[in-house]
Amino acid sequence: MRITRIDLREIRLELISAFETSFGRTTSRRIILVQVFDEAGECGWGECTAPEGPFFSHEFVDGAWEVLERFLIPMVLGRTVDAASEIGELMTRVRGHGMARGGLEAACWDLDARRRGMPLWKLVGGHNPEIACGVSIGIQPSVAVLLEKVELELAAGYRRIKLKIKPGLEREIAESARSRFPSATISVDANSAYRLEDIALIQALDDLQLLMIEQPLDADDLVDHATLQREIRTPLCLDESITSASQARRALDLGACRIINIKLGRVGGFAEAKAIHDGCQARGVPVWCGGMLESGIGRAHNIALSTLPGFTLPGDVSASRRYWQRDIIHPEVRVSPQGTITAPENPGLGFEIDSDYVEQVTGRRLSRST
Ligand code: OSB
Ligand code: MG
Secondary structure (H helix, E strand, O other), rough: OOOOOEEEEEEEEEEEEEEEEEEEEEEEEEEEEEEEEEEEEEEEOOOOOOOOOOOOOOOOHHHHHHHHHHHHHHHHHOOOOHHHHHHHHHOOOOOOOHHHHHHHHHHHEEEEEHHHHOOOHHHHOOOEEEEEEEEEOOOOOOHHHHHEEEEEEEEHHOOEEEEEEEOOHHHHHHHHHHHHOOOOOOOEEEEOOOHHHHHHHOOOOOOOOOOEEEEOOOOOHHHHHHHHHOOOOOOEEEEOOOOHHHHHHHHHHHOOOOEEEEOOHHHOOHHHHHHHHHHHHHHOOOEEOOOOOHHHHHHHHHHHHHHOOOOOOOOOOOOHHHOOOOOOOOOOOOOOOOEEEEOOOOOOHHHHHOOOHHHEEEEEEOOOOO
């Protein structure tokens, strides 16, 4: 397939409720959508998961736009590949900026699947279209509000509850949820808010039967994560630290984690995500699909990725209605009472793009063609 045109647009969507992590609070999202076209005018959609500010990692919306416009689009435009799996290789000269690369790469996977008339999840290599879903719950104004949210999500069927924590609040958050819901599958996510000197705070969570503790320390610190993992029974899961398949291998060789969260954007797209998945599967390490408060397009990509057989733990892939009053895809993503999403059988993403609504919420745009 030959990529003859690439369009970017920035949309703005208000979150139904603010999402707070140890690094900040998000109330609305600015999201870059990528469209790629082939010589026949067939089109694929991608979403760049870069957030509003450089607080999760170095990436953010305006930086990603700049990198896409100046460097990535010129590397892909006019090029011919046999399959979307080769697109990532065209962009390897750019260091980092996985979310910018991943948005463009994922759009090419959607295009490739549509051209072949097959659902994206099958092209990616998935076997079972039914995926297990969890939720990520931000830091709340009080324990009472938090427990109410957890109760609602468990009642909706979600199979794993992830609670955001930050220094000083970790024990209160995790213990209140554990004592109120003794048999629930619960994990916590610190988004790099701790240092190894805070080890006592992390050890205080070790008796709460948590499924995992996600990314307690710095993204670039595999060594301290390995030290911490030796001192606790609860599995560590890495998110921010895992930016590539080689970084995943190093983390596992060092014993820095026992579980890996795979995010399409953070790792630069499907080819790298699949490589991480394959490496983990070969070593018996469970993986799950993370989320970045995506619109329906990024969510649909996450659903496809989650059908790979090594995704044995529930992901942060949940229903559209938890985020948006109105999503940009039809139908919106729905979760069954059993806490599952079924990947669609239609070609490509398998969801229709609501182009009228996308137009309504579009701010700036850019189009490049051969
Ligand atoms: O660390 O997993 C994270 C959201 C934004 C940035 C980082 C993270 C998250 C989430 C939410 O946990 C996942 C989601 O519901 O999309
Ligand atoms: Mg995380």
